[in-house]
Each structure stands twice: as C-alpha cells, then as structure tokens.
Amino acid sequence: MSEFDQLYREVILDHYKNPRGHGVIEGADAEAEGQNPLCGDEVSIYVAFGDDGETIDEVKFSGRGCAISQAATSMLMEMVQGRTATEVATLEKDALLDEIGIPLTPIRLKCAMLGLTTLKVALHKAKGTPLPEGLAGFDELTLS
Amino acid sequence: MGRVAVKTIPKLDAHKLRTDFPIFEQEFHGKPLAFLDSAASSQKPRQMLDVMREFYETSYANVHRGVYELAERATAGLEGAREKVRALLNAPSTREVIFTRNATEAINLVAYAWGLNNLRPGDLVVVTELEHHSNYVPWQYIAGRTGAGFRMIPLDESGELQFDALDEIARDGDVKVTAVNLVSNSLGTINQVERVTAWAREHGAISVIDAAQGAPHKVVDVQALGCDFLAVSGHKMCGPSGAGALWGRAELLEAMEPFLVGGHMIRAVSFDKTTWGELPHKFEAGTAPIAEAVGFGAAIDYLTEIGLDAIEQHEHELAAYALDRLAELPWVTTYGPPADRRAGIVSFNVEGIHPHDVAQILDLEGVAIRAGHHCCQPLMRKLGVAATNRASFYLYTIREEIDQLVAALERVRKVFA
Numbered sequence: 001m002s003e004f005d006q007l008y009r010e011v012i013l014d015h016y017k018n019p020r021g022h023g024v025i026e027g028a029d030a031e032a033e034g035q036n037p038l039c040g041d042e043v044s045i046y047v048a049f050g051d052d053g054e055t056i057d058e059v060k061f062s063g064r065g066c067a068i069s070q071a072a073t074s075m076l077m078e079m080v081q082g083r084t085a086t087e088v089a090t091l092e093k094d095a096l097l098d099e100i101g102i103p104l105t106p107i108r109l110k111c112a113m114l115g116l117t118t119l120k121v122a123l124h125k126a127k128g129t130p131l132p133e134g135l136a137g138f139d140e141l142t143l144s
Numbered sequence: 145m146g147r148v149a150v151k152t153i154p155k156l157d158a159h160k161l162r163t164d165f166p167i168f169e170q171e172f173h174g175k176p177l178a179f180l181d182s183a184a185s186s187q188k189p190r191q192m193l194d195v196m197r198e199f200y201e202t203s204y205a206n207v208h209r210g211v212y213e214l215a216e217r218a219t220a221g222l223e224g225a226r227e228k229v230r231a232l233l234n235a236p237s238t239r240e241v242i243f244t245r246n247a248t249e250a251i252n253l254v255a256y257a258w259g260l261n262n263l264r265p266g267d268l269v270v271v272t273e274l275e276h277h278s279n280y281v282p283w284q285y286i287a288g289r290t291g292a293g294f295r296m297i298p299l300d301e302s303g304e305l306q307f308d309a310l311d312e313i314a315r316d317g318d319v320k321v322t323a324v325n326l327v328s329n330s331l332g333t334i335n336q337v338e339r340v341t342a343w344a345r346e347h348g349a350i351s352v353i354d355a356a357q358g359a360p361h362k363v364v365d366v367q368a369l370g371c372d373f374l375a376v377s378g379h380k381m382c383g384p385s386g387a388g389a390l391w392g393r394a395e396l397l398e399a400m401e402p403f404l405v406g407g408h409m410i411r412a413v414s415f416d417k418t419t420w421g422e423l424p425h426k427f428e429a430g431t432a433p434i435a436e437a438v439g440f441g442a443a444i445d446y447l448t449e450i451g452l453d454a455i456e457q458h459e460h461e462l463a464a465y466a467l468d469r470l471a472e473l474p475w476v477t478t479y480g481p482p483a484d485r486r487a488g489i490v491s492f493n494v495e496g497i498h499p500h501d502v503a504q505i506l507d508l509e510g511v512a513i514r515a516g517h518h519c520c521q522p523l524m525r526k527l528g529v530a531a532t533n534r535a536s537f538y539l540y541t542i543r544e545e546i547d548q549l550v551a552a553l554e555r556v557r558k559v560f561a
Binding site for chain 2: 008013016037038039040041042064065066067068107108111
C-alpha cells in the first residue's frame with residue numbers, strides 16, 4: 001500500500017464525507033465542546049442515555065476540521081453506541097486508534113483524539129466519570 | 145543633453161543559487177523537494193555553514209574576558225558579526241545592536257525593559273490585526289501588567305492596514321507604543337510602517353518594528369524607517385537558528401533598565417549593589433550565541449552579495465506567478481494584497497478541505513507548505529477562517545516548485561472530490 005493510501009484509506013474518506021451520527025441532540029443528557037486551536041478543529045458531542053440513565057442510547061456530533069478529526073469522531077459515534085458511560089470513560093485510546101487504522105504523527109494524533117476526549121469530558125460533566133489524564137478541572141475542553 | 149538615470153532591476157539566478165543549499169540534494173517521498181515554507185525558517189547555504197564550522201574549528205573560545213589570543217579571535221568574530229548587522233540595518237552604531245536568540249526575544253526585551261517602567265493606566269499600546277504573536281502577545285501581556293490599554297490598527301479586505309483609524313485610536317488614551325511588522329508573515333503584506341513611525345513621533349510614542357519577515361526580503365534602513373526599535377531573526381535569512389538581533393536608539397537603550405541580569409552585563413558587582421555595563425553588553429547577559437552570531441554575519445554577507453533588491457524583485461515575480469497559477473484553480477481562494485505589494489508569501493484555502501489535509505497530501509508529493517494559523521490567530525478570526533495554507537518563497541525558490549504545488553493541489557482536489 002502506498003503512503004498515500006495508508007494515510008487517507010477509503011474508510012477514513014468515507015467517514016469524513018458521510019459522517020455517522022452527525023447532528024445535534026436537543027436537550028441532551030450530556031454534552032461538551034472541544035477545540036484543537038493548533039489547527040482549528042472543533043467538535044461538539046451530545047449524548048442521550050437510555051432508561052437506566054447509564055447506557056448511551058443516542059450520540060451525535062457536530063463540528064468542523066480536518067478529515068482525521070472528523071472521521072475519527074464519526075467512527076467513535078459507532079463505537080460507543082449502546083455502551084455505558086463508565087465503559088466509555090475508561091475506553092483506551094488504542095481502541096479508537098485500531099479502528100482508525102492508519103499511522104499518525106504526533107500532530108495528527110491530537111486531531112484523531114479530539115472526539116474521544118470531548119466525549120469523556122461530556123460524560124464527566126454529566127456523570128462524574130473520570131477524566132482522561134491531564135484534563136481534570138476542564139469543562140470546556142481545549143487541547144493544545 | 146542631460147543623462148537619464150535608469151534604475152536597472154537586478155536579477156538573480158535561483159537555479160544557480162539553489163546549488164548552494166545542500167538540503168535540495170535529497171528527495172522526499174521519492175520526489176524532489178519543493179520547499180515552500182521559507183517564511184517559517186529559511187534553508188542554509190554551504191557558505192554560511194562553512195564559516196560556522198571554520199569558526200568552531202579555528203577560532204572558538206568564550207568572548208570578551210579572555211586575555212589569550214584565541215579568546216581575542218573569538219571576540220573579533222562576534223564583534224565582526226555585530227558590525228555586519230549594523231551595516232545591514234544602516235544603524236548609526238554597533239553599540240545599538242544587541243544579539244538575542246530571535247526576534248521574539250528582541251521584542252520581549254523592549255516590552256519588559258521599556259514597557260514595564262514606562263507604561264501606566266491611561267496609556268495605549270497600539271499593534272495591528274496583522275501581527276505575528278511575537279509582536280502581539282508581549283505587548284498584550286505588558287499592557288495587562290501595567291494597566292495600559294491595548295488597541296489594534298484594523299485591516300481592510302485586501303489585508304492592508306487602515307491608517308485612517310489611527311486618529312480615532314489616539315482619542316482613547318495616551319499613545320506610548322506602536323508595534324508593527326514590516327512584512328506580514330501570513331499574508332505577505334509589505335506594510336507602510338513609515339506611516340506608523342511618523343504618527344508615533346507626533347504622539348511622543350516609541351515605535352517598534354518587527355522585521356523578522358521583512359529583513360530577509362528587502363533592504364531595511366532603521367534611519368529611513370524612523371523607528372526606535374527593530375527586531376530581526378537570523379534563521380529566516382539564511383543564518384542558523386538561535387541568533388537574532390535588536391536594534392534600538394542609544395538614548396532609549398541607555399535610559400532603560402536591563403532585561404536579563406547576570407554574567408557579562410555588569411560593570412561592577414558588590415555585596416549590596418550591581419552597576420550595569422555599557423551598551424550593548426548591558427542587554428547581553430550570559431554567554432552569547434557566539435558561533436550562531438558569526439553564522440548570522442556570514443548569512444548577511446551571502447545575502448548582501450546577491451543583493452536584497454534582487455531578492456525582493458525575485459520574490460515579487462514568484463508571488464505574481466503563484467497568484468496567477470492559483471487563479472487557474474477556481475476552488476482555491478487566496479488572501480492578501482496584489483503581488484506588487486507583497487513579499488513572497490501566498491496564503492490560500494482549498495474549498496471544503498482543511499489545511500492540514502491539504503498539507504499532508506502535498507507532503508506526499510514532495511511539497512512542504514505550512515498549514516495552520518501561522519501564529520496569527522487574531523488575523524485568522526478577521527478572515528473568518530480557522531486556518532490557511534501558506535506557500536512562501538525565497539531566493540532559492542524556482543517556478544518549477546510552484547508548478548509542483550499546483551499539480552499536487554489538483555491531486556488533493558481529486559482525493560476529496
């Protein structure tokens with residue numbers, strides 16, 4: 001596979017062009033906004049829980065940014081649907097990276113992690129689940 | 145019959161000069177390198193690298209206090225470089241040339257050493273919407289610390305400063321500092337800084353010019369500009385990283401408190417009191433970037449031999465060529481003034497495609513550009529974009545590199561179609 005095909009493999013472009021779970025949930029049970037000021041990526045994530053108040057029944061995102069940030073967040077929406085807040089709060093970043101499946105430089109890694117980190121912040125605000133390391137105390141997330 | 149003076153426009157041969165730069169001997173991703181990021185930092189010619197190597201191998205010791213011959217030789221190297229910076233800027237005296245790490249440090253020196261002691265509530269510090277963070281954040285910060293107001297000269301749609309706004313700004317307080325860049329690092333605009341320095345003089349304010357992006361590309365004359373302080377970075381003008389310079393008017397520098405204190409910058413140190421050294425040493429605490437300054441001097445020799453007029457002309461031609469070629473792509477938007485009023489910098493966006501994706505795909509085609517906010521977040525907000533792509537040129541840039549960029553942009557477009 002060429003370097004080019006590795007980086008922008010078909011599934012990334014597909015998620016970027018046709019993002020899953022794109023939109024807003026009015027009156028969401030949990031929500032947060034994340035930004036990566038270095039490149040201007042932005043995502044907002046909205047979560048609605050099921051009757052148990054714990055299982056993610058619906059999850060959506062809106063935002064703009066590079067293909068990696070938007071495709072990774074789209075993939076994340078599919079990954080976390082039906083999982084509990086606690087499960088998602090402890091989700092390893094490697095789980096998402098495996099899904100993305102392309103080699104990422106440190107700068108692009110920040111793009112790829114924006115959605116997951118923002119989701120964890122949303123769950124923390126709504127449920128008090130643990131934050132990823134280094135983000136304790138942040139409400140509106142800014143990754144730098 | 146009187147003779148008519150004809151100004152001949154000097155020419156440089158970029159294909160020939162390019163062979164001075166070892167970096168171009170490599171390929172990236174199997175392609176020749178189209179290096180279009182010189183505004184961030186320039187590449188280095190063999191001539192400058194040879195001078196640094198020779199200096200380290202034959203003339204290196206710590207400077208100024210040694211009594212042995214080698215230390216004298218090293219001191220002569222450093223002071224010789226100071227004279228080259230002085231001549232480059234047409235400064236009246238080498239006493240007014242202070243070596244710093246870079247332009248950012250030079251501006252911080254003024255912001256701290258002048259600003260902290262001279263600004264107070266009711267005063268105004270005036271910058272522009274076009275500033276690099278290096279000439280924005282230090283002033284915003286010191287204004288905040290001293291209670292002075294912080295104002296910006298606005299831009300028009302073509303990325304040029306709106307000088308009409310100056311008098312309205314002056315109604316808000318007592319103008320004490322103006323800080324403007326000579327050339328914008330993100331749009332390439334060549335600013336009419338004389339307008340601001342003259343206005344500053346009328347108001348009794350000091351004027352600070354950030355020439356980090358200007359000095360590599362055109363003749364800079366501090367006396368003609370009428371400024372009080374001017375900052376340059378060696379690494380953007382074929383010199384090594386780690387050496388820049390501040391020029392300041394002697395009477396201001398003499399009246400200022402020091403910035404960094406410690407070794408070398410003292411006259412005498414006793415138990416309860418220290419007195420400061422003479423200019424420029426008062427502002428050069430600790431061991432200077434000695435070999436880097438010598439390299440900076442060699443870079444100035446290199447540029448002077450080519451001629452800054454020739455470099456400026458070459459960049460105008462490249463900017464015009466790039467704007468023409470990019471205009472062939474209807475899905476590309478360019479920002480900034482027409483080619484004759486800009487240095488070799490072109491910022492652009494590709495419709496619907498984030499700059500990081502553009503830059504990443506260009507890299508695979510051997511094209512190095514910068515994508516991001518270019519340390520100009522206030523400007524990006526003004527343009528209504530999160531980021532742009534920026535291609536920037538220098539004396540070694542050839543048209544073929546711009547062609548390589550345009551071909552690679554076609555590929556970007558195809559991937560995301």
